[in-house]
Structure formats: C-alpha cells, structure tokens
Amino acid sequence: MAQTFLAIIDCGNFREAAERLGVTQSTVSARIKSLEEQLGKPLFVRNKSGATMTAAGQNFRDYAQSFVQLWEKARHKVASTTSYQDYFRIGVRPSLWHPLTMNWLKDVREQFPAVAFHLHFGIAGDMIRKMKEGVLDLAVLLTAPSLPEIKVERLFKEDFLLVGRPGDPVPDPQQPEEFAARYIDIEWGEEFRASRDHYYPFLALAGLTFSVASYGLQYLQENGGYGYFPQSMIRAELDRGALSVVEAAPVISQQVYLAYVNAKGSNILPELIDRFRLQAKEL
Template identity: 35%
Template sequence: MDINLARTFLMVAETGSFIEAAVKLNITQSTVSARIKGLEDLLGCSLFHRSKSGADLTAAGEQFRKHALALVRVWQRAQLEVSLVDQHSDHLAVGASQGLWQGFLLKWVARLRATNSDIAVSAFSAASPVLTQRLIEGTLDLAVMYRPIQPPGHVVEHLFDEEFVLVTSGKAPPGKREPGEYVLVDWGPDFQQDHAAAYPELTNPGLRLDLGSVGLDYLLATEASAYFPARIVKPYVTRGRLHQPKRARRFVYPVYMVYPEARDEETYELIIQGLRRAAARLG
C-alpha cells in the first residue's frame, strides 16, 4: 500500500476535514479525495462519514487508525535505519514512561553512547499502552515502564521498584501539613487510583500537571507540594531546597524493561546488561 494513503487518512482524521488536510499536506483537495477513495476501495469499506460540516471516522475508520499509525511508523523507522547504515552498525529504538528518563534512562543512554558510539539511539516518551503497541508493531526495540501488560513474543524483566514521595518547597515544620498549593502530578492510572484512595480530598486540586518530572520546576519556582520519584528529588531534599514530610504516604511501583524474545543476542545482551547495571546503581 502507498504510504501516502495512510498519511492522508491520518491527516483527515486529525483535522476532520478534506479541505484542511489538503492545506496541511500541501496538495489539492481532489488528491485527498482520490487517496481516501483509493484506500476505501482497498479495504472494501467506508472510513469517513462525509457531510457539509466535515468528515468523521466510521467504526471501520476508528479501527484502521491504529494500523495506519503503525504503517507510518514502520516506514519512518525503515527510512531512518537505511539512512544510518553507513555511519552506525546498529540502531536502538527505546521508549519509556516520561518520568523514567530523568535521572535514570538518560544517564544510561549517555553511557551506552560513550562505550558504543557505533549504535545509534532513538528515544521516545509515551504512556504504557502506546509503548506496548509499538513493541508489538516492531517500531520499538526496548521499552521501560511501570507494570506493563506482557506483549506476545516479548520478555518482561523487573529492573527496580520506584518510590513516589511527597515533597514540598514550603517551610512547614516537620510532621505538619505542607504549606502552599498542592499540585497533582499525573504519574499514570495506577498512581491516580492509589492517590485518590489515600487523599480523596485532593483528587480535584486547583492545579494538575500531566508533565511528569518537568513539573518539578514548578515546585522550585513557587511554594507548593507534589509527589515525585524519590530518586529525582533526593538531591534537592539533601540540599534543603525541598522538604519531605515524614508521615506522608508513599507509593511504590515496580519498573520493568520489555524486549523481544527473538533478538540479536550479541547486540541485545550488551544493551540489557548495561540497563541492569544502571538500575542497580539506583539502589
């Protein structure tokens, strides 16, 4: 299938309009219409409900969207790896939950590149369901995440246990309620569920940040309290920049790496062993 058909389908689905899709893709509206018609002919079904107000996905269109994304990503990976072949012996595509990059995976990538500069690395941040889908479709070689659902044909290996602790940039005496604004940082569905059970009065605070560890910048700029991985905030607590209430609830989630069962043992063993050592250093 022409990859442009998938790209055009995704743009129409995103914009909800054949006209806007044509503008964004810098092609004519008739070309967009012809591509969608050709794709529908290939699949044997309608992908969009067309009306004067725009174009909405049919049930078949909703189902095809994930496959179109996979097709485009596989093609992009193929282009990248072909372009790298003259400069690098191998290419590693690794993805992880956002909070795992700071203070852990970026350091691991730096060590990997320092000792194996012939391995090109592409890094991605996404939620666990997206990472799992990309492992299945083959556009990720390795993923690191909290409590994964095991994809078929992949190994799930425990790396370490991540502890989330409450920290505050305010000046409350030890053992008392932290001062300043409470910020709910979104660390995924498991954390949201556990947090709601532990702090029902804080499920709808004035500020919610779906920014992972980047949200720490907010605490460093203003008096506020929030939950963060202990390994990330430890240096700030040690220097007295942040404070950790002693009686606050802690949340612990296991972290796993996921990689294919069928793999190049020589290349993967080097990568996996390095990741195991990086996890061991956290202890």
C-alpha cells in the same frame, strides 16, 4: 495512505492536506477511497466545515500512527546501514528519564558510537502498544505489560515521596477536602494509584492531573501544592532545599520495569539491556 489519513486529521480538510502533502486534492480523495474500501468502513464525513472522522476513523487513528512510525523505523534502520551499524527506538516514561535513562544513553552512545537511537516519551499504555506493533524495541516502564511477545524484568524499586515547597502548610489527611484541593496528581500508572488510594482514598478524583511529571513538578514549585514524585527524579531539588518531604506521609514504593521484544537476530540489543541493568544497580 496512512500518512494521508493523518494529514487530513491535522488539517481538518482534504484541500489543506493535499497542499501539505504536495499532491492534488483528487489524489487525496482517491487514497482515502482506496483505504475505506480496504477497511470496509467510511473514515470521514465531508461537509462544508471540512472533514470529520467517523467512529471507524477514530478507531483507525492509533493504528495509522503506528503504521507511519513503523515505516519510519524501517526507513531509518535501512538507511542507517550507510552511517550506522544499527538503529533502535526506546520508549521511556518521562519520570524515568533522569538519572536512569539519561545515564544509560550516555553510556551506550560511548560504547556503541555506530548505533543510532530514537527516544520516545509517553505513557505506559501507548508504549506497550507500540512495542506489540514493533514500533519500539524496548521501554522503561512503571507498569509491567502482560503479553507473551514482550519480555519483562524488574530493574529496581523506586520510592515515591510526597513533597511540597519548603514553608508551605503541611497537608492534613484529617481535612480531606483541603488536602485534595492542593494535591497535584501525576499519571504514574495503575499500580501506583492503587497504593496511593489505599492511604488517601479521597485523592482518587484529583482536581489537577498531569500526564508529564516534569510539568507537574514545575507547576508545584511555582504555585505550591503537594504531589508524589520518585526520589531519583527530585534528589537534586531535595538536596538544595527547593523541595521538602512531608515526613508524616507514607513512602510508596514501586517497581521499575524493563520491557523488550525478543532480542533474537540482534547482537546489540542484549548489550543495551545489560547496560540498563548496570545503571539500575547504581541507583
């Protein structure tokens, strides 16, 4: 029923959702009616233009996505027994993909060829929720979750540098409006934001924000501007002179965390965690 609910959201109406799912429209209606009865709230308002979510539907959407993902995880884990020894879903902040997670993935695939992996990229809040719901087995984050069912450990400290294109005018904190207009904000998390706002309070309301760092970096390189990026992410660009560091700007250090659910019952998950620790030591 959760898949039917999400199909209606994507299609915008019951008829197209039924076509996508390969069932009749009456079947889709019956599934939603049953779901609404179980939840005790209407999920959609049907009108000539299609189907619009109610407030209850909007609240249920994230849970429906998690239900589907958890089912997919269970299905892959059971199915993997014929081809693989085990199956794990790993959550990663995009900025922590290279080199940490990419090197880790290369390592564990060589060490555990009989294990299947699914990499999920997202923001901290989304991944923490997915871990709590059992969708993700572990995650690499810039924010430490505070939940009893999730264990957290520090991997290493990352230095964030303010960078721009070589030859572009250096931002002047004494001209906050001009500085803010050229600043490219990335959603690094609340801990980073608090540190940055301590030095540059006028950047709290950025005119341009990216949730995915690689896109923000691409925009900066093509159009100019300045932004904070982790040193490990931009090391190659700095080495070949494609980016330059704003020397007068403060370096903002932030902890990188490894979060995971209880490894009880898994012989491989503790090994995967140890491999992250080893990769972190090499950075």
